[in-house]
Amino acid sequence: MKPEAPTPDEGADSGRRAWLGVAAAGLAGAMLAPGVRLIEVAQAATPGAGADARVRWGMLIDTTKCASGCSDCVTACQTENGLPAPTRSTDVQWIRKVDIKEIKTGRQASLPVMCQHCAEPPCVDVCPTGASFKRADGIVLVDRHTCIGCRYCMMACPYKARSFVHEPVTEQKPEVPRGKGCVEGCTLCVHRIDRGDKTTACAEACSKAGHGAIVFGDLNDATSDIARRVRDLQSRPLRADLKLDPGVRYQGL
Amino acid sequence: MRTPTDTRNFWLLLALGVGVTGIGVGAAHLMELHGHVITGMDNQVVWGLPHVFAIFMIVAASGVLNVASIGSVFGQPAYKPRAPLSGLLCLALLAGGLMVLMLDLGRPDRVIVAATHYNFASVFAWNVFLYSGMAAVVVVYLWTMFERRFNIYTQPAGVAALIWRFVLTSGTGSIFGFLVARQAYQSALLAPLFIVLSFAWGLAVFLIVQATMYGWNKQHLDPAVRRRMARLLGLFVAASAYLVAVYHLTNLYFERQADFEAFVLRGGGLYPLLFWLGYGVLGSALPMLLLLHPRLGRERDILAASALVVAGAFAWLYVFIIGGQAFPLEIFPGHQVSSSFADGAIAGYLPSWPELALGIGGLGAAFVLTLVGVRLFDFMPQDDFVVAADKA
Numbered sequence: 001m002k003p004e005a006p007t008p009d010e011g012a013d014s015g016r017r018a019w020l021g022v023a024a025a026g027l028a029g030a031m032l033a034p035g036v037r038l039i040e041v042a043q044a045a046t047p048g049a050g051a052d053a054r055v056r057w058g059m060l061i062d063t064t065k066c067a068s069g070c071s072d073c074v075t076a077c078q079t080e081n082g083l084p085a086p087t088r089s090t091d092v093q094w095i096r097k098v099d100i101k102e103i104k105t106g107r108q109a110s111l112p113v114m115c116q117h118c119a120e121p122p123c124v125d126v127c128p129t130g131a132s133f134k135r136a137d138g139i140v141l142v143d144r145h146t147c148i149g150c151r152y153c154m155m156a157c158p159y160k161a162r163s164f165v166h167e168p169v170t171e172q173k174p175e176v177p178r179g180k181g182c183v184e185g186c187t188l189c190v191h192r193i194d195r196g197d198k199t200t201a202c203a204e205a206c207s208k209a210g211h212g213a214i215v216f217g218d219l220n221d222a223t224s225d226i227a228r229r230v231r232d233l234q235s236r237p238l239r240a241d242l243k244l245d246p247g248v249r250y251q252g253l
Numbered sequence: 254m255r256t257p258t259d260t261r262n263f264w265l266l267l268a269l270g271v272g273v274t275g276i277g278v279g280a281a282h283l284m285e286l287h288g289h290v291i292t293g294m295d296n297q298v299v300w301g302l303p304h305v306f307a308i309f310m311i312v313a314a315s316g317v318l319n320v321a322s323i324g325s326v327f328g329q330p331a332y333k334p335r336a337p338l339s340g341l342l343c344l345a346l347l348a349g350g351l352m353v354l355m356l357d358l359g360r361p362d363r364v365i366v367a368a369t370h371y372n373f374a375s376v377f378a379w380n381v382f383l384y385s386g387m388a389a390v391v392v393v394y395l396w397t398m399f400e401r402r403f404n405i406y407t408q409p410a411g412v413a414a415l416i417w418r419f420v421l422t423s424g425t426g427s428i429f430g431f432l433v434a435r436q437a438y439q440s441a442l443l444a445p446l447f448i449v450l451s452f453a454w455g456l457a458v459f460l461i462v463q464a465t466m467y468g469w470n471k472q473h474l475d476p477a478v479r480r481r482m483a484r485l486l487g488l489f490v491a492a493s494a495y496l497v498a499v500y501h502l503t504n505l506y507f508e509r510q511a512d513f514e515a516f517v518l519r520g521g522g523l524y525p526l527l528f529w530l531g532y533g534v535l536g537s538a539l540p541m542l543l544l545l546h547p548r549l550g551r552e553r554d555i556l557a558a559s560a561l562v563v564a565g566a567f568a569w570l571y572v573f574i575i576g577g578q579a580f581p582l583e584i585f586p587g588h589q590v591s592s593s594f595a596d597g598a599i600a601g602y603l604p605s606w607p608e609l610a611l612g613i614g615g616l617g618a619a620f621v622l623t624l625v626g627v628r629l630f631d632f633m634p635q636d637d638f639v640v641a642a643d644k645a
Contacts (some may be wrong), residue, residue, distance in 0.1 A: 098591070146363075148366055157358070168287075217482075238584055
């Protein structure tokens with residue numbers, strides 16, 4: 001069969017179709033390429049660099065050594081993480097000093113309260129998008145990319161350990177990304193731990209001030225200072241009745 | 254027949270509704286631009302007035318469908334012609350409530366994240382499915398009612414909507430019920446309490462809309478139907494009051510909850526006032542009198558009672574949501590506590606105008622959807638005209 005010669009109109013049509021095809025392929029390529037490139041970048045990250053499940057990071061706070069009126073741990077946290085000093089109830093507070101007085105006996109104590117890095121964290125349970133998560137090494141964090149700012153974790157936290165960023169953020173630290181409209185809290189200086197440092201900013205400041213009321217370390221390492229102290233001395237978590245198994249324990253309460 | 258006055262009034266009301274919704278969306282835009290610092294919310298009261306509006310609308314959306322359920326599931330003839338309007342109001346209130354909830358997020362631009370990332374341990378994540386599923390079930394339900402060929406499926410669709418509604422309101426109650434940390438919540442009673450509250454709030458909204466539609470068309474509801482619906486609302490209000498009382502009484506029985514109860518019921522300033530006067534007297538006792546007293550129950554009594562039930566709902570939700578957060582977390586029982594983060598202190602909260610505008614904007618959106626729906630489709634309960642005309 002002899003193929004029919006295309007009419008001039010058909011020729012123009014097929015030319016246009018071919019051009020449209022090339023244009024569509026070009027457009028698709030332009031749109032997909034950055035994504036493909038990102039996948040490459042993501043896959044290029046060091047494999048196996050995740051948190052170590054054998055470790056349980058935690059803190060022991062000795063309330064008998066914590067000085068009333070001293071807030072060096074709070075200041076150090078602010079400096080380390082690029083947080084402004086709080087002046088209003090809308091400002092974030094990752095760590096705060098709490099003064100308590102037993103009503104019956106009048107016994108007083110002063111202690112820092114921050115995210116307690118629970119093994120059974122209610123904030124992780126309630127987070128609708130999974131932005132609140134617990135690392136294998138027990139550190140509870142907020143994924144700033146998937147937090148939608150619903151504040152349900154703040155409703156669920158028994159320790160008032162989370163803050164909502166009510167205003168645009170300025171002067172961020174590159175290793176501590178923050179953002180307006182998201183919830184945040186103590187990260188247990190995860191950026192320090194991940195680069196191999198052995199302590200948090202608050203614990204370091206407390207030692208520097210000569211109090212040594214905050215001991216940071218691996219609760220799972222039987223030879224560590226914190227594990228030894230937790231074993232030998234009486235300490236307890238806050239709101240022990242909730243059985244959340246916090247990584248932060250208090251001595252002398 | 255639509256008169257030119259009708260048409261003019263429709264456009265005027267539509268403009269009003271769109272205007273109110275627009276102001277709400279504008280307020281949300283301001284909140285997104287400046288952050289929640291322009292609201293009265295802070296790190297103590299993290300859910301404010303928008304949640305009061307949103308939860309009212311979502312709970313009422315579930316309850317308003319009760320009218321349809323009584324008609325198509327339980328076969329009550331007086332309620333059957335009201336089923337389509339009930340479905341429309343459910344969709345409208347759900348949309349209004351979700352609009353407020355979504356726009357009050359810290360990152361409303363990340364709604365796509367909420368739709369693609371799920372943590373199935375979270376009651377909030379369940380609710381994303383429950384709310385969207387509810388809308389889908391009600392649309393199918395309405396379709397079976399409007400399309401004569403599908404009328405045979407109305408009952409099964411109605412049963413599905415009834416079950417879905419129960420689960421949805423249980424889910425809404427459980428948002429609070431699962432919060433073990435806070436004195437105000439952490440109660441299994443909240444799921445059934447929210448279901449019963451939804452009956453009252455939903456029926457009250459339905460009766461207000463129905464009375465407005467009849468008034469617009471210069472029609473009168475058949476007195477027998479009116480009495481039945483009034484008695485039903487009275488019953489729902491009484492049942493709600495009973496469960497609210499049980500919730501507080503169980504709390505009062507537990508010594509550890511005594512301080513919280515003393516705060517919301519006695520010493521908490523605005524909160525006891527809203528609870529006793531707003532919810533107790535104006536939102537419960539007075540409506541029950543208007544609805545159940547043999548000499549009352551006239552058209553205007555029912556309308557007033559319904560409006561009071563809605564006002565009482567707002568008062569109750571304000572005490573429940575905001576009062577519940579204003580009371581400090583008890584991290585150190587038996588201790589006096591103070592800190593820079595308001596530990597141990599009652600939190601103050603003053604709603605700002607953007608929050609109020611956003612909440613009212615949600616009501617505006619529900620109003621617009623209802624208005625347009627009623628105009629475009631046949632949602633007017635028809636049979637009563639015949640009954641009323643016969644009796645005239």
